[in-house]
Amino acid sequence: MISHHWCQNLVRTISVTRYNAEVTESIRRMPVPPNGRPEWAKKIEELRETLGLSQAALAKTLNVSPMAPSRWERGINRPPSSVFLRLGKLIGHPLCWYFWQEAGLSKEDLIHCSDPAEVAQKIQVPGSVSSEEWVALPLFPPEATRFSLRSGGKDHMLARRDWCPHPEQTICWQYRGLGMKPLLADASIVAVDTATKDPAALDGKMVLATHPQHGPRVKWLLNTAEGGTLKPENPDVASYDLRSGDWDIVGRVIWWFRKHD
Known part of the structure; x- marks a missing residue:
């Protein structure tokens, strides 16, 4: 006899699988902007591939919706400054500077007297643990x-x-x-x-x-x-x-x- 508990788990598994398939299909059908992808969209995709992450894994790492990375990489939605800051910290020096500049932080104007590698370790993102220096x-x-x-x-x-x-x-x-x-x-x-x-x-x-x-x-x-x-x-x-x-x-x-x- 099949238990009621086993049936519930089966239904839950089928529901999750169907949901994932629907999300994947909706992402696949998302339109690409007519003028092509902006540079920041390409850089986000390159960062993700460099780190060996799937879009779902990147979304989980950044604590954003599962569809957000796909929208960024297609150039449909531009990430907020807080996400660009997290991306920079995620990839580390020296590639971090591209993402931090997209967030409004200028390497030349704000920390020209500091060692970029050291700053990459110390920099804090709004919402994270506060820094004594930033x-x-x-x-x-x-x-x-x-x-x-x-x-x-x-x-x-x-x-x-x-x-x-x-x-x-x-x-x-x-x-x-x-x-x-x-x-x-x-x-x-x-x-x-x-x-x-x-x-x-x-x-x-x-x-x-x-x-x-x-x-x-x-x-x-x-x-x-x-x-x-x-x-x-x-x-x-x-x-x-x-x-x-x-x-x-x-x-x-x-x-x-x-x-x-």
Whole structure:
């Protein structure tokens, strides 16, 4: 007599097998973008094959959905920055740099004084055990109008802790504009310490400020007897009077970098 328990296991096995077959078939039928696969998609496939992993094994290693690696390799979905960081750590030095740069980490700009092999061992991914040397800063996109530490940014930027006086209160924003040329180029990433917002304490400092109409602006904050002024580096760009109201000081710009073309 066949036991009820044995039948249950058989049904479960058939269900799993059928599910795996359906997933495999759906992956096979996924369309490839008309312009071909992007470079990062090819690199992910090369990484997986170099490590001798199946797509399912890679998904399990990265703790993502079983279909995610196939979508990445076909160029259908681009992985988030956190996945690129994990891929870099997974493959190790020197191939790690391609994936970390895709995540927004620049080898030349952020750790040019460090040994890449040593950094590859120390670097931490957002969500993993925190590092004493590195911090993941929220990275806000150019179109951001509000900068909340509680909501954070969609992506993160890795930076050395000793570069940030208040690491837990530091954010990054992709600056857009010509007001700070030639000191600050368009599309630069600026790090902003939000611990101090008082204009009196930020006299002569570069700050990030927001306005309901003008949006976010990076300017020099200059205090005079008449009041505070947000002054650009570029003389062809207008200044703003803080007395006009509605200006919100996000914080002081403590460093910045730009990815070289």
